[in-house]
Each structure stands twice: as structure tokens, then as C-alpha cells.
Amino acid sequence: MSIFVDGNTKVVYQGLTGNQGSFHGLRNRAYGTKVVAGTSPKKAGTDVDGVPIFATVKDAVAETGATASCIFIPAPGVAAAVMEAAEGGIEFIVVITEGVPAHDEARFYNDLKNNYPDVQLLGPNCPGIITPGECNIGITPGEIALAGGPVGIVSRSGTLTYQALYEMTRQGIGQTTCVGIGGDPVPGTSFIDCLSRFQADPDTKAIIMIGEIGGSAEEEAAEYIKANVTKPIVSYIAGVTAPAGKKMGHAGAIISGGKGTAAAKTEALEDAGARVAANPVEIGPLMAEVVAGL
Amino acid sequence: MDLLEYQGKQLFARYGIPVSPGAAAVTVDEAVAAAEQAGYPVVIKAQVRVGGRGKAGGIKIADNPEQAREYAGDIIGMDIKGHRVEVVWVEHASDIAAEYYASFTLDRAAKKYFGMLSAQGGVEIETIAETDPDAIAKIHIDPVVGLTEEQAKAWIAEAKLDPAANAGALEVLLKLYTAYVDGDCDLAEINPLILTPEGKVHALDAKVTLDENAQYRHPEWAEYEASQDLDEREQLAKSKGLNYIGLDGTVGIIGNGAGLVMSTLDVVNQVGGTPANFLDVGGGAGADLLANAVEVINSDPNVKAIFVNIFGGITKCDEVANGIVEALARVDVRSPIVIRLDGTNAEEGRAIIKAHESDMLISQPTMLDAAKRVVQLAGK
Numbered sequence: 001m002s003i004f005v006d007g008n009t010k011v012v013y014q015g016l017t018g019n020q021g022s023f024h025g026l027r028n029r030a031y032g033t034k035v036v037a038g039t040s041p042k043k044a045g046t047d048v049d050g051v052p053i054f055a056t057v058k059d060a061v062a063e064t065g066a067t068a069s070c071i072f073i074p075a076p077g078v079a080a081a082v083m084e085a086a087e088g089g090i091e092f093i094v095v096i097t098e099g100v101p102a103h104d105e106a107r108f109y110n111d112l113k114n115n116y117p118d119v120q121l122l123g124p125n126c127p128g129i130i131t132p133g134e135c136n137i138g139i140t141p142g143e144i145a146l147a148g149g150p151v152g153i154v155s156r157s158g159t160l161t162y163q164a165l166y167e168m169t170r171q172g173i174g175q176t177t178c179v180g181i182g183g184d185p186v187p188g189t190s191f192i193d194c195l196s197r198f199q200a201d202p203d204t205k206a207i208i209m210i211g212e213i214g215g216s217a218e219e220e221a222a223e224y225i226k227a228n229v230t231k232p233i234v235s236y237i238a239g240v241t242a243p244a245g246k247k248m249g250h251a252g253a254i255i256s257g258g259k260g261t262a263a264a265k266t267e268a269l270e271d272a273g274a275r276v277a278a279n280p281v282e283i284g285p286l287m288a289e290v291v292a293g294l
Numbered sequence: 295m296d297l298l299e300y301q302g303k304q305l306f307a308r309y310g311i312p313v314s315p316g317a318a319a320v321t322v323d324e325a326v327a328a329a330e331q332a333g334y335p336v337v338i339k340a341q342v343r344v345g346g347r348g349k350a351g352g353i354k355i356a357d358n359p360e361q362a363r364e365y366a367g368d369i370i371g372m373d374i375k376g377h378r379v380e381v382v383w384v385e386h387a388s389d390i391a392a393e394y395y396a397s398f399t400l401d402r403a404a405k406k407y408f409g410m411l412s413a414q415g416g417v418e419i420e421t422i423a424e425t426d427p428d429a430i431a432k433i434h435i436d437p438v439v440g441l442t443e444e445q446a447k448a449w450i451a452e453a454k455l456d457p458a459a460n461a462g463a464l465e466v467l468l469k470l471y472t473a474y475v476d477g478d479c480d481l482a483e484i485n486p487l488i489l490t491p492e493g494k495v496h497a498l499d500a501k502v503t504l505d506e507n508a509q510y511r512h513p514e515w516a517e518y519e520a521s522q523d524l525d526e527r528e529q530l531a532k533s534k535g536l537n538y539i540g541l542d543g544t545v546g547i548i549g550n551g552a553g554l555v556m557s558t559l560d561v562v563n564q565v566g567g568t569p570a571n572f573l574d575v576g577g578g579a580g581a582d583l584l585a586n587a588v589e590v591i592n593s594d595p596n597v598k599a600i601f602v603n604i605f606g607g608i609t610k611c612d613e614v615a616n617g618i619v620e621a622l623a624r625v626d627v628r629s630p631i632v633i634r635l636d637g638t639n640a641e642e643g644r645a646i647i648k649a650h651e652s653d654m655l656i657s658q659p660t661m662l663d664a665a666k667r668v669v670q671l672a673g674k
Contacts, residue, residue, distance in 0.1 A: 076510060098577065101478055101508035102400060106437040109405055114438060127607055139577065139607045141638045157553020158577070159605040162637050163661070166605070183552055185402050212553050215402040238556040241563045242572075246539050249552025249574035251507055252402070257420060262560075279561045280554075281662045 001204075002177040003152065003197040004092060004120065005068060007134035012037040012060040012090070014081045015072035016048050024072065024096075024139050025051070031142040033135045036064040057088030068092040070128065070137045075099040078124060082108045086116040094137050095123035095188070102251065105186035112188075121188025125250065127158035127180035130165075140165070140178065148174035150205035150294065151287060154194035156183050156217070156250070157238060160210050160280055164236075167284030168208075173291050176204045183212065183250025191221035199229050206232045206290050208283060209274070213239030214253040214260045222268035232294075233274040234287045237262045295504045298341040300383040301518055302500025306484075309473035311466055312496035316385025325366035326359055328384035334358060335387040338365050342377040343523060345418065350374045355387055377523070388498060392456050393486035395419055395430075396467060397501075398474040407435040407474075411453040411467070415486035441471040455489070462495025463487070478508035527571070527594050534586040536573060543568025544672045546591035546600040546629065548584070550575050550609045558603045561661060567669030570597045579609050584617025589625045599672035602633040603661060604643075611635040611643030619650050630671050632656045634664040 011028070015021035016038025026049055029035035037060035038048055044055035054060040057069060069085040071078060071094065078100045085093045105124060112119050122129060128138015133147030144162060146169040153168075153175055155161040161180045168175055179194050181187045191209060198204045207229070211218040218237065225233060240262040242248050244255040255261050266276050275290070277283045297305065303313045316332050318341070319325035329336040340352030347353050352374050356362040362384075372379045393416035401408035411431045414422050422429055431453035435441050446467050450460055466487060474482035483501040490496070509515055524532060531538030537552075541559075545567045549555035552574050559569040571591065575583055584602075591600055604614045618633060630653060635643040647657045658664035 075507065099507045101511075102480065102505045103437065103475055103478055103508065106400060106405065106407065110436055110438045114436070141607055144637065155553070157551060157556075158607055159549070159551030159554035159637075160557060162605045162607055163554065163557075166636060185400060186405050210553070212556060217402070220403060236557075238553045238560065240560045241569065242556055242559070243539070243541070246572075247506075248539070248556050248572055249537055249576075251505070253552055253556065279564060279662065280557050281561075281660060 001201050002131035002134065003194065003201055004177065004179065005129055005131050005135045005137060009068050009135050010034045010036045010064060010066045011068045011070055011137055012039060012057060012064065012066040013070050013072065014039050014057065014085065016040070016051060017043050017053060018072055021072035022048050028136050031136040032133070033137060036066050057085050057090060061089045066090065068137060069094065071095045071097060073097060079104040079108050082121065083111060086112055086119045091119060093119060093121045094128050095121070096126065096128060096138050098125040100124045100184065102185050105184060109186050109188060122179065123182045123188055125184040126182030127161055129177065129179045131177045132175050138180070140180070144169055145178065146174040149176040149203045150174065150291065151208060152176045152198040152201065152204040153178040153208045154191055155180055155210035156212050157210060160236070160238060163280045164208050164210060164283050167281065168287065171284050171288045173287060176201060183252050185215065185252040191217055192224045195221060195224055195229055199231060204231065205294050206234070206287065208287060209233055209235045211235065211237045211265055212250065212253050213242050213248065213255050213262050216260065218265035219268045222272040225272040225274065232290045234277060234283055234290060235269045235274045236277040236280055236283055237265045295506050295518060295522065296343050297502040297504065297518060298343065298381065298521060299339065299500050300341055300381070301521070302502035303497065305477060305502055306473060306497055306500055309469050309477070311469045311473065312494065314385040314388055314496065314498070316383055319366065319382050319384055320380060322363055322366045322370060325370070325382055325384050326362050329356060329359065329362040332384055332386040336362060336384050337387045338362065338369055339383045340369050340372060340374060340379040341381040341383055342374050342379055344375045344377050347374060352379065388488060389491050390488050391491045392459065392489040394455060394459070394463070394488070395422065395485045396470060396487045397481065397483035398471055399481045401434060404434055407437055409433045409435060409441070409449065411449055413453055413455050419485065441468065443468065458493045459489040459495050462489070462493070466495050466497070478505045478512060479503060480505050527590060530593055531573070531590045534590060536587055536590060537576060538590060539572040541569050541571050542596070543570045544596055544598040545668055546570045546594060546597040548573050548575060548587045548591060548600065549603040550577065550579055550605065554603060554605055558601060558661070561665045562601065562669060565665050565669050567665070567672055570594055577607065577609055580613050581617035581620050584614055585621035585624055588618065588621035588627060592625055592627050592629070597629050599629050599668045600631045601664060601668040602631055603664065604635050606635070606637030606639060610639045611637060612639040612646060615643040615646035618655070619646060622650070622655065627654065630654050630656060632658055632664050632668040632671065634658050634661055
């Protein structure tokens with residue numbers, strides 16, 4: 001089992017005709033993802049290495065039965081692309097693009113919530129999602145993942161997600177699903193969205209949760225874990241040494257008014273029973289211990 | 295991007311929010327001329343991105359040209375908590391009947407816009423929150439719906455402003471909301487928002503943070519670039535389009551992805567080193583960008599060793615390796631580089647590094663090994 005996506009998920013790529021879109025879209029297909037369509041208003045009727053291009057998401061859904069979309073459109077076009085996907089009937093929208101204005105994110109997040117409550121948005125500014133051996137949507141290098149579980153992974157950082165996958169695979173521990181929720185201020189999918197699904201997924205026996213400075217998503221997740229999650233959790237929080245008041249690369253990674261520090265997040269998670277690693281490499285041995293005790 | 299007070303006021307003025315007539319000045323003569331223009335008495339205010347200006351002597355009222363000259367001379371060049379005053383704002387002094395607080399920002403937990411209004415302005419909102427939390431009227435605004443007049447009226451009533459201020463406050467809050475949204479602000483704050491004895495409501499201060507991700511649709515922001523507090527390294531990095539934050543240590547850091555770079559800083563710190571910077575080359579970094587990154591780090595005289603930490607996703611390790619090799623050929627790199635490559639095309643990348651390995655270019659298999667090695671090299 002897995003969460004959000006599996007081997008049957010059919011995906012349309014918005015921006016498949018661009019450089020990044022075609023590189024990663026075709027890489028996802030080579031991994032085994034059902035890459036059924038791409039969209040481009042100007043290139044409808046053509047194809048990218050055999051993947052048909054449609055003018056709109058709606059056309060792509062009608063022709064191919066796609067239920068998920070992956071957006072590789074430059075930041076200025078993301079808001080329109082997200083709404084086009086929802087209007088076109090997509091249920092799961094993944095936005096890889098970074099640099100989307102926060103006000104755009106706040107608007108389309110709430111627009112979806114108000115008008116398309118069943119649509120799940122992942123991102124923006126995220127690496128995507130991978131259910132190893134079945135479906136890889138986004139930019140995660142699939143070869144570092146290992147199918148079969150029992151570990152589910154959720155992370156705000158792309159590269160730390162890869163690091164976690166890599167550490168697990170190196171230890172011979174498989175993953176059910178690995179979700180990169182992204183580093184922006186208004187992520188479509190939250191830690192809690194993933195934790196609740198991992199808790200419900202019988203094949204996921206333990207969870208890795210990777211956070212970073214800024215906002216209070218980790219603290220909210222800690223509260224949720226206390227009340228709802230019985231599966232063991234290994235965590236890591238990046239940004240212990242980050243200076244206050246600076247956006248550390250991610251638009252959402254900022255300590256403001258003394259809030260959002262790594263220390264506060266670590267404390268909240270430890271208080272909720274999670275084991276918090278001192279560095280990303282330590283996630284491996286900590287989770288290996290947990291898995292050995294399952 | 296944090297604006298100076300006067301830049302914030304000019305932004306507010308563009309959205310029709312009443313501010314006092316005034317002008318920015320960088321010399322004493324300019325300040326005196328601005329005072330004449332505004333009409334005495336005037337307030338001369340240091341323009342720095344740090345609180346507590348008043349206590350530090352950075353805000354003074356002048357009643358005549360002699361005083362204006364004296365105070366401007368005192369304030370320009372003054373050091374306030376490590377910030378040198380380059381610019382003063384000179385405006386006509388306002389008569390104040392009451393001081394309020396108003397702001398809009400994003401509530402990340404609620405994923406809605408968040409407004410705060412208080413009848414106890416003039417002190418920091420954190421202080422009000424501690425001493426008298428009930429004095430802050432809070433609202434959440436659905437970004438799709440926007441701030442309605444009805445909602446704003448109820449909000450003002452809850453804040454219990456002087457009834458004489460209600461109509462003026464409504465106008466200012468609706469305009470401040472528009473400035474916050476259309477202006478792509480992370481924060482739009484007026485503190486104090488004042489009521490004058492004549493019953494007018496206007497902004498006596500302005501604190502604005504802009505969302506840099508929205509820069510593409512705000513060509514007018516170019517004018518703010520020059521006044522940013524950037525050191526030489528940060529300026530060089532900015533000119534090369536790099537995401538760089540200067541720190542005080544001796545280990546130069548280059549990585550891809552904000553989380554990985556933050557954690558690289560942490561790991562260097564854990565094994566006894568001190569990071570010299572944060573530098574995220576982002577997704578899809580190619581050879582040219584990497585060479586630029588090395589050049590910027592190399593320009594920092596404190597740097598004794600460089601740690602390149604890459605986990606390839608959208609970034610390809612072979613392109614990173616080529617970039618480092620190119621940088622070594624193009625730049626006279628003073629410090630040894632320790633590099634760790636994993637992920638997309640890692641094998642190819644490591645092969646490229648291996649062919650060029652030397653005392654100045656060292657490959658390490660893991661993040662921790664690389665951190666230990668680079669800290670050891672920086673310590674020599």
C-alpha cells in the first residue's frame with residue numbers, strides 16, 4: 001500500500017514540452033510512472049517522445065483518464081495552471097516550480113479549498129512524490145528509493161528528502177511513499193495530511209518527518225502526533241545554526257519574532273515521542289533501530 | 295526584502311494612505327531643505343532596519359532651521375545597533391490625539407491573511423501581545439474573498455478606537471489591505487497609525503516587507519535594491535544571481551536545496567567548524583552557476599576551506615563536477631574544496647572529480663565525512 005499515488009495513477013504533465021518538464025517527465029515515465037499526457041496550448045496535437053500533447057488539462061483528462069497532474073510551468077503561470085488542473089477534473093496536483101509569489105499561493109490554496117475541496121495540492125516548491133517501484137511524480141531520483149516499505153517519509157526539503165531515501169535504501173529499508181511537501185509559506189499538503197494517511201496505511205510501520213525552521217507546521221504536527229499517531233517517528237529539523245530574520249533559501253524558512261526556531265520544533269517533536277536526529281545522516285541508524293524493533 | 299520607513303510611506307502614498315508631507319535626505323543641507331519644504335516643526339527620523347531608533351536618539355523634532363541642521367548632523371552617520379544611518383526622513387510634525395496599530399500579514403497555520411488592529415499603538419505589537427493581549431483585535435481574511443467593508447467595520451468596532459477615528463480608520467485599513475495584496479507584501483504594518491486633533495487618521499510610520507518571489511511583476515522595486523543592507527560578498531552574490539547569506543565563520547558552504555544547505559551549516563557546526571555563509575545553488579544548477587558560486591566564496595577573506603555538498607535531483611552531479619573543475623581553471627581558488635556528490639548522475643560526477651583530484655580538490659563519500667575533513671582543513 002501507499003499514500004496518494006500508486007502504480008495505477010495516470011499523470012498529465014503541464015509543461016512537458018519545456019526543458020525541465022521533458023527531462024523529468026520522461027525520467028518519471030522510464031521509472032514506471034503512467035505518464036499519459038502533456039499540455040501546451042501552442043503544441044497541441046504533437047507529442048514528446050510518444051506522450052501526446054493536449055491544449056488543455058480538460059482535453060487530456062477526457063482523452064487519457066489522467067487523475068494526477070505535475071506542473072513544471074514557470075512561476076508566473078503556476079496560479080492559472082493549478083486552477084486549470086482543478087477545473088479539468090484532476091484530483092492530485094503536484095507543483096514542482098519554485099519562486100511562486102506567496103499571495104498567489106494563498107489565493108489558489110483557498111480557491112481549491114472553497115471550490116474544489118476534494119482536490120489535493122502538493123507543493124509548490126517541492127520535489128514531488130514517489131511510491132517506490134510504482135509511481136514517481138516530480139524530480140526525485142528514483143534509483144535511490146527502495147520499494148516495499150515499511151517506512152513512510154514526509155519532508156519540507158527536497159534534497160533532505162533524497163538524503164533520507166538514500167540513508168534508508170543504504171540500510172536496506174524500503175519505503176511505502178515519500179512525500180516532499182515543499183518549503184513555501186503555504187504548502188498545499190501539510191505534515192498532518194501525510195501523517196494521517198501514513199497512520200491509516202497498514203504497510204507503513206514507521207515514519208520519517210523532516211522539518212526546518214520557520215512557521216509552526218512542525219509544532220502543529222507534534223500536537224497531531226500526540227493525539228493520533230501510534231507509529232514510531234524519526235525526525236530531523238534543519239536550521240539549528242540559521243540566523244534570525246533571514247529567509248534561508250526557502251521562502252518559508254525564516255525565524256521571525258523569535259518564533260519558528262529549530263530548538264522549539266525539536267522540543268515539540270521530542271515531547272510528542274519522536275526521536276530527533278542530530279543530522280540527516282543519523283536518520284539512517286535511528287530508523288534502522290526502530291525498524292529492527294518492529 | 296525589508297523597506298526603509300520612507301520607502302514604505304511612499305508605497306503607502308501610492309495606494310492613497312495619508313502620510314505626512316516630507317522627503318528623504320542623505321546630507322545635512324538636503325535635510326534642512328526638506329524641513330523648509332515640509333514646514334516647521336519637523337521630525338527628523340533615522341532610516342534604519344532596526345527597532346529602537348527613538349531611544350538611540352535617531353528621532354528628533356526641530357522647530358527651526360538651526361535645530362534641523364544640528365539634529366540632522368547628529369543623526370546622519372550615527373550608529374544604531376550596528377546599522378549606520380545613511381538616510382534621514384524629514385516630515386512635518388503631526389499633532390497626535392491617539393496612537394493605534396494596524397497590520398496585515400499571512401497566518402501560515404490558518405493559511406489565510408491575518409489582520410491586527412489595536413487602540414494601543416506606538417509600542418511594539420509583541421509588547422502589547424504580552425501586556426494586554428485583549429487590546430489586539432484580530433481577523434482572518436480569505437484571500438479569495440478579500441477584506442469586505444462590513445468585516446472591516448466590525449473589526450474596527452472590536453478594537454474600540456476613538457469613535458472619531460472610525461471613518462478614517464476604515465478608509466486606511468481598506469487601502470492598507472490593497473497595498474498589502476497588490477503590493478505583494480509579506481508584511482504591511484502602520485505603527486503608530488494616528489488620530490489627529492482634527493479627526494484625521496494617518497500613517498506616522500511604515501514597516502513593509504516585500505515578497506521577493508513577486509519581483510517579476512514589480513519593476514518599480516528596482517529602486518529599493520540599492521538601499522539593501524548587503525555586505526560586499528552579498529552584493530557580489532546578488533550580481534551573479536546567487537541565493538547567498540553571509541555569516542562569520544571560516545568554512546565556505548555551497549549546496550543545492552535550502553534544507554540541505556541549512557543542514558550542511560548545522561553539521562559543520564556540530565563537528566566543530568564555523569560556516570562562512572549560506573549558499574543555495576538551487577535546482578538544476580549548471581557549470582556556470584557553480585563556477586560563480588566558487589568565485590563568490592573565494593572572495594571572502596575569512597574562508598579557509600570550501601564544502602560543496604550536492605544531492606542531485608533536478609541538479610545533475612556531473613554538471614556540478616564540471617562547474618567545480620571549471621571554477622578551478624577560471625578562478626585562483628585560495629582554499630581547498632571538499633566535495634560530496636550523491637543522487638542524479640553521481641557516478642559520472644565522481645569520475646570527473648577523481649580525474650582532477652588534488653590537495654585542492656578532495657572528494658568524500660558522505661556528508662559527515664566531508665564535514666569533518668573540511669573543518670580539519672579550515673582549522674590548519
